Amino acid sequence: MSTMFVYVTAADVDEARRIGRVAVETHIAACANVIAGIDSIYWWEGAVQETEEAVLILKTTADRLAELIAMVKELHSYECPCIEAWPVTDGYRPFLDWVIDETKRA
Secondary structure, eight states, X not given: OOEEEXXXXXXXXXXXXXXXXXXXXXXXXSEEEEEEEEEEEEEETTEEEEEEEEEEEEEEEGGGHHHHHHHHHHHOXXXXXXXXXXXXXXXXXXXXXXXXXHTOOO
């Protein structure tokens, strides 16, 4: 089973924490890291936007990814939230095994 790194931007720290807490409490993710105060510059609705956001990094497994994406989308305030995922190709095996164990379906 492969582990996944999921990157999400949120409107603010409170939103990132709320989503991260639900993901961890439901074992869809093993861990959530919140990084406050990032500056984001992006195109939206035909204009360049600049906002302060928060980043949420979630650790999960490939078999829980679709469920995690759906949950983030449901809880997120944005119409089109940034939710990006990529596989972890290597790392400290005990940590990767912990992610797998914590996200097993009951």
